[in-house]
Amino acid sequence: MALLDRLRRGLARTRDGLLGPLEAAVRGKGRLDREALDRLEEILIAADVGPDEAAGIAAAVQTRLGGGMADWAAVQAALEEALVDALSGAERVFALPAARPAVLLFVGVNGSGKTTTVAKVAHLLQEDGARVVLAAADTFRAAAIDQLVHLGEAIGAAVVAHRPGADPGAVVHDALEHGRTRGYDAVLVDTAGRLQTKRPLMEELGKVRRVVEKFLGRPPDERLLVVDATVGQNAISQAQLFHDAVGLTGLVVAKLDGTARGGAVVPIHRALGLPILWVGVGEGMDEIEPFRTKDFVRALVRG
Numbered sequence: 001m002a003l004l005d006r007l008r009r010g011l012a013r014t015r016d017g018l019l020g021p022l023e024a025a026v027r028g029k030g031r032l033d034r035e036a037l038d039r040l041e042e043i044l045i046a047a048d049v050g051p052d053e054a055a056g057i058a059a060a061v062q063t064r065l066g067g068g069m070a071d072w073a074a075v076q077a078a079l080e081e082a083l084v085d086a087l088s089g090a091e092r093v094f095a096l097p098a099a100r101p102a103v104l105l106f107v108g109v110n111g112s113g114k115t116t117t118v119a120k121v122a123h124l125l126q127e128d129g130a131r132v133v134l135a136a137a138d139t140f141r142a143a144a145i146d147q148l149v150h151l152g153e154a155i156g157a158a159v160v161a162h163r164p165g166a167d168p169g170a171v172v173h174d175a176l177e178h179g180r181t182r183g184y185d186a187v188l189v190d191t192a193g194r195l196q197t198k199r200p201l202m203e204e205l206g207k208v209r210r211v212v213e214k215f216l217g218r219p220p221d222e223r224l225l226v227v228d229a230t231v232g233q234n235a236i237s238q239a240q241l242f243h244d245a246v247g248l249t250g251l252v253v254a255k256l257d258g259t260a261r262g263g264a265v266v267p268i269h270r271a272l273g274l275p276i277l278w279v280g281v282g283e284g285m286d287e288i289e290p291f292r293t294k295d296f297v298r299a300l301v302r303g
């Protein structure tokens, strides 16, 4: 399936919730009047764009249209431009860093989509010809290790895993050694998401970062926060803790297919000032896309 098709299908719930009612209002009157503009703001808030951003985007749409008669196509075009502006700086094209092995650390709260995303990104890198190792550094539950081992088998990637309860730092050390001695291109590290455990999570993540620094002489090349789009803006408050622990370099927004709150990518990006590297639009291993602002906004606004 073509990239845009997958994105369109994935964003259908957000789009339908966002634009159906507005289209009806604009078509009915032939213009974006005050009432329709208020409607636009409400719709953006309902899509979880956030009140401040929603007001700014609605005002930008009004400015672009100049207050005169507007057909639906003109409203769509103005909304598209305003959303692209609101997401300026959100796009960063990912390329594997030159150093080998490159290390990608994935963090995020319980259930956000980390393990699935690790495997999806590994699969993407493999499709580009890279050889990757997955590190099962969520040692908190046996099921978490099994999940990564199974996904590794499914995509044909090596997995380094220890027993449940083992030290995550030791798993990462092993994976790095494996990666270096066997000439792998990248090590992708899956981590735990539980906030209430005997071992404080943030300390554990900080330690994993230090293990990489000690071994390679540099921190993990990417420290990526996986956020669950269905949680919407609540993801922002969690993000700061992870930022403090590992120094985030980017975001992956998972589960965009399962929500009408896909607009949350706007405030999430803006609050954290971090680029969005990929979006997840399904559970399958190929249901991930690099984040491209224009494609994303077009799929959202036009379908």
Ligand SMILES: Nc1nc2c(ncn2[C@@H]2O[C@H](COP(=O)(O)OP(=O)(O)OP(=O)(O)O)[C@@H](O)[C@H]2O)c(=O)[nH]1
Pocket: 108, 109, 110, 111, 112, 113, 114, 115, 116, 117, 138, 144, 191, 192, 193, 194, 254, 255, 256, 257, 258, 279, 280, 281, 282, 283, 287
């Ligand atoms: N629909 C949909 N489901 C997803 C996506 N990404 C992950 N999931 C599902 O979300 C659930 C949780 O995903 P995991 O990858 O296990 O999340 P996690 O962050 O590793 O969870 P913990 O290890 O328990 O912290 C699983 O059922 C995944 O299949 C996505 O982009 N779309």
Ligand SMILES: [Mg+2]
Pocket: 114, 115, 116, 138, 144, 190, 191
């Ligand atoms: Mg997991």
